[in-house]
Amino acid sequence: MDAKIKQALIDIVGEQNFTDNLIDLVSYSYDASEYKHRPICGVWPHTAEQISEILKLANREKTSVVPRGAGTGLTGMAVPTKGGIILDLNRMNKIQKISIEDRLVVVEPGVVYADLEKALAVYGFLFPPDPASGKVSTLGGNVATNAGGVKGAKYGTTRDYVLGLQVVLPDGRIMRTGSKTMKSVSGYDLTKLFVGSEGTLGVVSEITLKINPKTTASSTSLATFNHVEDAGHAVSQIMYSGILPSVLEILGREVIRAINQNTDLALPEVEVILLAETDGYTKTETDFQMQKVIDVFHKNNAIEVKQAQTAEEAADLWKARKSAYAVLARLKPTLVLEDVTVPMSKIADLLNGIKEISKKHNIMIATYGHAGDGNLHPQLMYDGYDPIQAKSQEAASADLFQLAIRLGGTLTGEHGIGLQKAAFMTLEHDPVAMDVMRSIKKLLDPHNILNPGKMALEE
Amino acid sequence: MEAKYDFIKKYREQVLQCSRCGFCQAVCPVFGATLRPAYNARGKMLVLKEVMDGKIDLNDELIDTLFQCTTCANCFKNCPSGVNVPEIIKQVRKDMVHIGSCHPAFTGMNDVLKKYTNIYAEDEAEDFGRKKNQTAEYVFFIGCVGAYREEESTQATLELLDFTKIDYTLIDEVCCSGVLEDIGFTINAAHVQTNIDRILSTGAGTVITGCPYCYRTFINRPQYKPLLDKGIKILHISQFLKDFDFGVTTDKRVTYHDPCDLGRHCEIYDEPRQTITKIAPNFVEMPHSRVDALCCGAGGGVRGAFAKNSIAMARRRLVEAEEIGAEIVLTECNSCVHNLANAKLRKQPFQIYTTTQLIRKLMKEKGSLKN
Numbered sequence: 001m002d003a004k005i006k007q008a009l010i011d012i013v014g015e016q017n018f019t020d021n022l023i024d025l026v027s028y029s030y031d032a033s034e035y036k037h038r039p040i041c042g043v044w045p046h047t048a049e050q051i052s053e054i055l056k057l058a059n060r061e062k063t064s065v066v067p068r069g070a071g072t073g074l075t076g077m078a079v080p081t082k083g084g085i086i087l088d089l090n091r092m093n094k095i096q097k098i099s100i101e102d103r104l105v106v107v108e109p110g111v112v113y114a115d116l117e118k119a120l121a122v123y124g125f126l127f128p129p130d131p132a133s134g135k136v137s138t139l140g141g142n143v144a145t146n147a148g149g150v151k152g153a154k155y156g157t158t159r160d161y162v163l164g165l166q167v168v169l170p171d172g173r174i175m176r177t178g179s180k181t182m183k184s185v186s187g188y189d190l191t192k193l194f195v196g197s198e199g200t201l202g203v204v205s206e207i208t209l210k211i212n213p214k215t216t217a218s219s220t221s222l223a224t225f226n227h228v229e230d231a232g233h234a235v236s237q238i239m240y241s242g243i244l245p246s247v248l249e250i251l252g253r254e255v256i257r258a259i260n261q262n263t264d265l266a267l268p269e270v271e272v273i274l275l276a277e278t279d280g281y282t283k284t285e286t287d288f289q290m291q292k293v294i295d296v297f298h299k300n301n302a303i304e305v306k307q308a309q310t311a312e313e314a315a316d317l318w319k320a321r322k323s324a325y326a327v328l329a330r331l332k333p334t335l336v337l338e339d340v341t342v343p344m345s346k347i348a349d350l351l352n353g354i355k356e357i358s359k360k361h362n363i364m365i366a367t368y369g370h371a372g373d374g375n376l377h378p379q380l381m382y383d384g385y386d387p388i389q390a391k392s393q394e395a396a397s398a399d400l401f402q403l404a405i406r407l408g409g410t411l412t413g414e415h416g417i418g419l420q421k422a423a424f425m426t427l428e429h430d431p432v433a434m435d436v437m438r439s440i441k442k443l444l445d446p447h448n449i450l451n452p453g454k455m456a457l458e459e
Numbered sequence: 460m461e462a463k464y465d466f467i468k469k470y471r472e473q474v475l476q477c478s479r480c481g482f483c484q485a486v487c488p489v490f491g492a493t494l495r496p497a498y499n500a501r502g503k504m505l506v507l508k509e510v511m512d513g514k515i516d517l518n519d520e521l522i523d524t525l526f527q528c529t530t531c532a533n534c535f536k537n538c539p540s541g542v543n544v545p546e547i548i549k550q551v552r553k554d555m556v557h558i559g560s561c562h563p564a565f566t567g568m569n570d571v572l573k574k575y576t577n578i579y580a581e582d583e584a585e586d587f588g589r590k591k592n593q594t595a596e597y598v599f600f601i602g603c604v605g606a607y608r609e610e611e612s613t614q615a616t617l618e619l620l621d622f623t624k625i626d627y628t629l630i631d632e633v634c635c636s637g638v639l640e641d642i643g644f645t646i647n648a649a650h651v652q653t654n655i656d657r658i659l660s661t662g663a664g665t666v667i668t669g670c671p672y673c674y675r676t677f678i679n680r681p682q683y684k685p686l687l688d689k690g691i692k693i694l695h696i697s698q699f700l701k702d703f704d705f706g707v708t709t710d711k712r713v714t715y716h717d718p719c720d721l722g723r724h725c726e727i728y729d730e731p732r733q734t735i736t737k738i739a740p741n742f743v744e745m746p747h748s749r750v751d752a753l754c755c756g757a758g759g760g761v762r763g764a765f766a767k768n769s770i771a772m773a774r775r776r777l778v779e780a781e782e783i784g785a786e787i788v789l790t791e792c793n794s795c796v797h798n799l800a801n802a803k804l805r806k807q808p809f810q811i812y813t814t815t816q817l818i819r820k821l822m823k824e825k826g827s828l829k830n
Contacts, residue, residue, distance in 0.1 A: 022520040026506050027497035032479045044494070071496065072481040091494050110494075114485065135485040326539035333475045385475075 001040040005061055009043055009085070012053045017044040017091075028068065028086040034336060034384060035076030035419050039066065042086040048166060048174055048205035051087065055203065056172035058085060058449050066451050067199040069109065069141025072133040074337050075418030077145065077198045081453040087203060089140050095119055096206070104163060104180060106208050109140025125211045128155040131414075132325070140204050146196030148414035153372030154244045154279075155212070157414065159195045166206035167194055170445040180208055193440070198416055199451040201444050215279040218246065219290035220314035221307040223297040224270040231272035232348025234300040235371045238276075239344060241292045247277035248372030249321050252351060254358075255328065255366045259320055262327045267320050270303060272351070274371060275321055277314075324368045325379075332364065334384035336393055336420075340404035341375040341413030353403040354378050361396040363389065375413030401427060417455045425456035464554040467511055470547045474511060476540045477504040483534035483544070488754040489527055489761075492771035497524050500534035500544040507551060517551075519560045525551055526562040527768065529761045530641055531719040531754035548759075552643030564764035565642040572647050576633035577603045585610060587617055589629050597627035598663045600654075600677075602670030603634050604793040612793050612812075615819035616669055616696055618828060623703055627667070630657040635683075637676030642760040651682045658686060665692040667699050671720035671727075671792045672758075678725075695721060697731040697791045697814065704737065707821035713739035714785040716776060716799065717752035718792030731791050734814055738821065739787070745779040753779065755790075757798035773802030785809045789817060 001020055010018045019025075020041040029038045040063075045051045058065045064084030071078050080086060093110035100123050107116060113127070113134035120126050130149035131137055137147065143165070148157035164178025178184065178191035194202055225231040231250065238245065251259075251273040260267055267273065274297070278289035290307065297305045308314035329335060342350045351367060354376075358365040369376035380396055382389040401411050401424045411421045411428050426434060434456070441448075441457040448458065462468045483500035484490050490499040497506075503524055509515045530545040538544070555561055571580045585606055599620060605613040620627055633654060636647040658666055666686070668674040674695040677683045686693065715735055721727045728749045736742050747753045756762065756772025777799060780788045788811045790796055800811050812820070822828035 021497070021523070022515065023497040023502065023506060023524045024495070026509055026515070027502040030479055030501075030505055032481060070481055070484055088496070090496075093494075112485070133480070133482070136481055326541070329478050329480075329540040330476065333472065335478055 005057070005063060006041065008057050009041065009054065012050055012057070013043050013045055017046070028088070029079065031071040031073045031076060031078040033074050033076040033079065033418065033420055034334065035079040035081070037079055037081045038083065039080040039086045040083050042088055044088050044091045046091055048168055051168045051203050051205055052172045052174055054085065054087065055168055055170055055449070059171050059447055062447055062449065064449050064452050067140070067144065067203045069138035069144070070112070070133070070136045072137045072141070073145060073418060074415045075412070075420040077416055077418030077451070077454055079419065081419060090138055092205070098123070100125065102180060103182065104208055104210055106206065107139050108206060109138060109143070109204050111139045113137050113139060113142060120211060121214070124214050126214050127161060127209055128212050129158045129161065139207055139209070143195055143204050143207055144197065144199050145416045146414070148375070150247050150249060150370055152370055152375065152414070153248060154246045159192060161210045162191055162195050162207065163210050164208040165191050165194055165204050167202040168205050169202045170447070170450045174205070175202070178208065182210065196416065198418060198454055200441060200454055200457060201450065203450070215246070216281050217283050217286045218277050218279040218314070219283070219286040219307065220275070220277045220317050221290055221294055221297075221305060222317045223274045223302040223305045224268050225272040225274070225300070225302055226270055227301070228271055228351045229348045230301045231274055232351070234274060234296050234302070235347050236345045237296045237300065238293055241296055243278065243289045243292045245276045245289070245293055245372055246279035247275065248370070249275040250347070250369055250371035250376070251275070251320060251324060252367040254364065255324050255368045256320070258331060258366055259323055259327050262330065263323055265320055265323065268304065273320065275317060321368065328366050328379050328381060332381035332383060334382050336380045336397065337415070338378045338380065338397060338400055339369075339375060339413045339415040340378065340400055340409060340411065341373070342404055342407045342409030344371070344374045346407040346409065347371055347374060347376070349407055350376055350403065350409070353407075354400065357396050357399045357403065360399070361392040363392045363396050365396065373413065374409065398424070419454060422454060422456040464510070464517065466507065466547060466550040466554050469550055471511060473542050473547060474504055474507045477501065477508070477542050478540050479505070480539060482537055482539060486533040486537050488529055488531060488533070488756055488772040488775070489768060491775055492756070492768050498527055500538070500542070503528065503544065503548065504542065507547070517555055517558055517560060522555070522560060522562050525555060526565060526642075527761060527765050528759050529719070529754050529756060529772070530759035532723040533751075533754060536723055536750055549641050552641070556643035561643055562760075562764045565760050568642060568760065568763065569639055569644040572634055572636055572639060572650065576650070577607055578634055578638070579603060579607045581607050584631065586629070587614060589617065591629045591631055592657060592661065593628035594662050595626045595628035596663055596665065597625055598630055598658050598661055598666045599627050600632055600666055600668045600673055601629070602668060602673045602793065604797055605669040608797055609793040612796060612816050613669060615813065616815040618819050619700065619705070619815050622705070622822070622828065628661050628663070630661065632657065635673045635676040637672060637680055638760065640680070646680060646682050648682065655683065655685050658691065659689065663691070665694060667694050667696055669696055669793065671695055671718045671725070672794065675720050675724055695727060695791065697721070697727065697734065700814070701730045701733040705818050705822060706827060707818065707825050708738050708740065709787070709817070709821055710741060711739065711786040712741050712743060712784055713787045713789060714743055714745050714780055714783060715748070716745070716755065716788055716790040716795060717749055718790055718795045719752070719754050719758055721791055722752055723750060731814060735789055738818060743783050743785065745783055747779060755795040755798045757794045762798055769798060770802045773798045777803055777807060780809055781807055787812065787817060789814050
């Protein structure tokens with residue numbers, strides 16, 4: 001790399017926080033997607049001021065910078081497609097403040113979700129989004145991708161909890177957004193502009209998050225259905241019942257079959273399994289909610305409904321859902337995990353459509369996901385080293401996106417656009433919306449140094 | 460086309476099975492100590508993937524990550540795709556050594572075992588005041604760390620064996636040399652033969668090992684199969700002691716560190732706890748225990764080659780002991796004791812022992828063992 005830039009970076013972060021070693025460059029070429037591109041170097045900043053100096057330098061030298069948390073993203077958003085500098089934020093990992101009386105925490109971007117969870121558990125509190133990667137993903141990454149999880153329907157996603165940010169802009173200026181209050185309508189909501197912006201507008205260097213008290217009781221049930229439509233109706237009618245389950249998950253036939261072929265769980269070979277959890281503070285309360293959910297299951301021709309009586313039984317019911325990813329990850333060498341999302345009433349249409357796409361492109365697609373918020377995870381499984389199969393995957397994913405949009409849905413419920421869905425942005429967003437997004441990008445990052453090539457911001 | 464390296468022949472599919480989810484980062488002790496993702500299992504698998512794709516070649520630049528793995532297997536146990544990283548790493552290290560790329564500490568260990576009978580290049584083997592190579596029902600196999608570095612622990616174990624009145628003997632043992640397979644070389648056949656011959660000549664039916672790694676080597680390495688073929692039973696000391704009652708207890712808050720070699724690699728979790736809970740009713744687990752236990756940082760040749768990070772890993776383990784207010788940290792591995800004790804800060808208010816050391820101490824305090 002350019003010796004002058006290298007020296008300038010070392011001057012900012014110190015020799016021990018700079019790398020252009022091959023092992024780091026390889027490791028920073030990837031995230032959890034199929035994309036790859038090598039950066040020129042990596043740096044480990046420790047302060048907002050260091051980030052600011054790095055961005056000033058990059059802006060001056062027109063070198064791209066890609067902020068990175070744990071690199072667990074599924075759409076290539078942390079892959080440095082234009083080379084440049086990887087800004088690895090995982091050493092900025094201090095929980096700066098836990099204020100139960102103000103119902104908030106202040107953290108650095110490199111704090112791991114699970115570490116905050118552990119720190120808050122002491123007080124009986126939590127930061128609810130609970131992404132599946134929470135053991136390893138960082139809060140900075142959660143903010144940049146607006147991460148969500150299984151409890152999204154009831155508790156929302158990261159966006160719903162970010163009260164304020166400290167952001168370093170591409171020109172190096174440091175800005176504070178939001179407030180430390182539960183509500184604020186003061187000025188434009190700059191905070192939410194940065195949540196889910198995938199590192200394209202600024203680098204988040206501090207996060208103020210709203211936290212929730214933890215519920216202390218829950219009820220769990222599992223229902224099986226022979227027809228996709230029955231399960232779809234059940235999901236819709238649960239909404240009419242006035243109950244918001246804390247979890248409402250769905251497993252499709254291909255997942256069930258794969259689990260049965262590879263574990264000893266012996267699930268019933270049905271078309272759809274729905275798994276519901278209600279939560280609250282007493283068992284009476286959660287059972288009351290669950291009974292309403294179970295009534296809906298029965299009314300919609302559920303073949304079998306099981307309600308867990310103990311925590312162990314609940315864990316048993318959860319096993320199928322929890323093993324899904326691991327079972328599927330071992331079936332074929334390559335996987336792409338999509339996250340198309342539709343209005344809840346369209347779940348059955350989405351499931352049926354996925355089946356047709358799988359047949360049309362001759363590619364295995366196993367579907368599970370969050371029925372409670374319409375967010376499904378069709379997992380496409382193939383051998384990425386076989387060019388024909390790789391093409392089928394691309395075509396199948398394109399059809400999936402078309403289907404989701406046709407059903408009034410969105411390309412992505414929680415994984416983000418990154419590289420993988422960039423080409424499909426215009427499918428969902430009209431030319432005016434695209435123009436506004438691109439204008440915002442140009443305003444904040446005129447030299448396009450921050451995470452370039454993502455989200456179709458360059459037309 | 461013939462694959463260039465043996466790791467590709469044996470593990471190509473496994474390497475490709477890594478879906479790059481990055482979940483290994485949560486449990487990798489080297490990442491935990493360094494916060495450098497190139498060191499975790501995903502970082503290693505990505506390097507190997509690029510080697511398989513012909514983008515890079517195995518070379519000295521990769522030593523820093525490929526040789527910096529304690530083979531603790533926490534990644535493997537937590538990998539959704541089931542990638543057996545420790546086995547892949549062991550094979551890659553052999554490929555690296557084959558092309559002349561190796562960490563000098565690892566080369567040094569292999570050279571030492573060509574000339575000496577132990578990994579510390581010591582001449583005189585301690586006899587702990589006991590006769591060796593006798594006819595006996597049991598052989599107690601000490602292991603290098605117990606014989607040359609953690610003699611106190613070995614002394615304690617021997618005194619407890621005396622107390623049980625079993626008929627045992629020590630032998631003129633040499634390094635089991637299993638570790639060579641982990642660090643890029645092959646097991647030392649001469650050492651293996653020496654151990655087998657000396658064990659067999661005692662007529663013993665059971666070998667008790669003081670070291671979890673020796674235990675693992677005896678039961679898993681094909682070179683030691685002649686022992687198993689002769690019907691010789693191999694036990695780790697923790698499996699042997701669980702059936703005895705030493706008649707002592709302590710009120711102290713005691714915790715237990717699962718050695719990777721005994722726990723994740725051999726799934727021996729309960730036996731040490733059976734013994735410990737008998738003597739320490741105030742037993743408490745650390746936040747990460749059993750299959751989730753944090754690694755002490757010593758394994759896979761990392762202590763010798765990457766001492767600073769090895770100690771940092773041990774420190775992370777001891778933070779957990781501190782968090783739960785432990786007064787005594789027990790483990791069943793001399794290597795763990797050695798590394799944890801080296802990492803312990805003076806302000807940390809606990810003692811680190813092997814289980815036999817604690818039992819002996821309590822028995823001496825009670826007077827049931829003489830000083």
